[in-house]
Amino acid sequence: MLAAAASVLTAAAAALVTLTASATPAAAAGTGTGYLHTSGNKIVDSTGATVRLTGLNWFGMETDNHTFHGLWAGRNATWRMQIDHMAQLGFNTIRVPFTGDSLRSGAQATSINTDSNPDLIGLSPLQILDKVVDYAGQKGMRIILDRHRPSAAGQTALWYTSSVSEASEISDWQMLARHYANNPTVIGADLFNEPHAEGTEPNGTGACWGCGDTARDWRLAAQRIGNAVLQANSNWLIFVEGVSCPSGGTPNQWDNVPDDPMECDWWGGNLAAAAQFPVQLSVANRLVYSAHDYGISVYDRQPWFKDANFPNNLPDVWDHFWGYLYKNNTAPILVGEFGSTLANPLDTQWLTKLMSHMGSGTNGMSFTYWSWNPDSGDTGGIVQDDWVTVNQNKMDIIGPSLIPPVGSTPTTTPPTSPGTSSPPAGVSCATTYTLTNTWQGGFQAALTVTNSGTSAWNNWTVTWTMPSGVTLGSGWNATVTANATTWTAKAPSQSPTLAPNASVTIGFTANGPSSPGATNIHCS
Incomplete structure (x- = not known):
């Protein structure tokens, strides 16, 4: 390809927040x-x-x-x-x-x-x-x-x-x-x-x-x-x-x-x-x-x-x-x-x-x-x-x-709480939350979600809890919304299905404190 060019990003050193660990086949991610x-x-x-x-x-x-x-x-x-x-x-x-x-x-x-x-x-x-x-x-x-x-x-x-x-x-x-x-x-x-x-x-x-x-x-x-x-x-x-x-x-x-x-x-x-x-x-x-x-x-x-x-x-x-x-x-x-x-x-x-x-x-x-x-x-x-x-x-x-690199132990979501739905049969949801950048009054983060199961995950949805006082700036790779401390990412209409062993990294910017990050992550 005849091209020349440049690129740089705004992401500070990644700080991984590990949830519940699970074993994953060597090449599943x-x-x-x-x-x-x-x-x-x-x-x-x-x-x-x-x-x-x-x-x-x-x-x-x-x-x-x-x-x-x-x-x-x-x-x-x-x-x-x-x-x-x-x-x-x-x-x-x-x-x-x-x-x-x-x-x-x-x-x-x-x-x-x-x-x-x-x-x-x-x-x-x-x-x-x-x-x-x-x-x-x-x-x-x-x-x-x-x-x-x-x-x-x-x-x-x-x-x-x-x-x-x-x-x-x-x-x-x-x-x-x-x-x-x-x-x-x-x-x-x-x-x-x-x-x-x-x-x-x-x-x-x-x-x-x-x-x-x-x-x-x-x-x-x-x-x-x-x-x-x-x-x-x-x-x-x-x-x-x-x-x-x-x-x-x-x-x-x-x-x-x-x-x-x-x-x-x-x-x-x-x-x-x-x-x-x-x-x-x-x-x-x-x-x-x-x-x-x-x-x-x-x-x-x-x-x-x-x-x-x-x-x-x-x-x-x-x-x-x-x-x-x-x-x-x-x-x-x-x-x-x-x-x-x-x-x-x-x-x-x-x-x-x-x-x-x-x-x-x-x-x-x-x-x-x-x-x-x-x-x-x-x-x-x-x-x-x-x-x-x-x-x-x-x-x-x-x-x-995309099959993301594994720089740390893969994680899965904890058991669902009462009132929340579970992923469909054959779907196993693994997640990793990463704080990618911070600045005065705000931050950027990423939530990687992997379907580590054996069935396709159609119209996937992920919800999680953010600290009180945090407001959503923008999101990408999904439709990201926030209702007080409950945040939701839904599959985009152009790409509604997550195949077995496939992953998606949901990125977002936010205003407010970055700690303790995403908690209570659930997939459905």
Whole structure:
């Protein structure tokens, strides 16, 4: 995705208020234990429990800033606060785009507000990445590293240029693989971002799949680079994106879509030839295929957007290009980038259909949404331009699919009191209340609710008690209301169902004292 941008949040260090503890299967929430590997179309942890990565992209390290965008914000938006906010919303993985330029000796991170981030003063881009990795790990999150561009100059069709060789890319990857060899927070390498066709003629000069030309065949290059990475760190997952057109060329210059709409997909999105020409790695159970998909706000001329059966035609499109690998139990799929401003109402249908297609709970496909950053020009971000306010339209659609990280013991609601209803049969409600920020006269908090049962929870409702004198400011990810000390969050109409093992994080701001926080939490 061609974008650059920034993000910061207003959330102070999280203070968890633990309710009644309960045992939860290792991967019912969070990202599992130890290093990850694959089993058929699943990603599993060191115990064999299924893990679903439900994350986002936080970019900037691939640009001339050489570090995460948004570090220029003020004291209410430090780098730690951003990660706090991601975790509170339920994202369990961060995909980090970077370029080799940011790894060079003497590389300098720029556009950092050192008043709000004094602990980053004088650090190199890699040292800042180390701090992000360490803190994300403390939150129970995982990190995927993404070689986004050969250099900060911009995206290219091929994984190398005249000045940045494949050998240089391999050297960078092996350095990172060794650097994080004993840190399972970093789970793997997305080898190169969005290889694509180039030129205006069929069989052009861009990346192909299965064409056999070692200078252009991305599948062969992915094997070479991936195996080199595994030599340095055999525990890593290897994420391999598709191309745009298997031939590496197409009659249309911009989007690479020829007359046959099923020949070419988005940059990095076409894995249609992977069945015939699979990626073969030297270490078994390490391959994850990754596809990208975007909405109309990015490019409105994709032919499937104009199909008379839209959006019901989309699952067949996705299955043709990449979903079949998951359905056939060939390998896991990570939808590594997908996004939209949602300015066009059709994009709401596109995103809703895509989230449904990827599945629910731990059995769904993994994904990392583009992006956290609000300054991605054609998609916007999860947070808006103030780096704090959540884009609620997006979270209403994405939120029910999120499996939050587990940085502390999962909790459940206490037995219901007389006069309160219980969750329906098959639904087990687990909750965690987090104080995320405070200021004079007010605070921000989050209540994460998980359906840890075996049945879907339709039209879910959660009630709790807040201290006397506290008044509601605003709420998100649910319809939040307050009646004196009794507060209620109801499922939004756009997303009324919480699937088994799915979670939603209800955020709100309030006026008044923050202590003792939410008590008497009940689900119905």
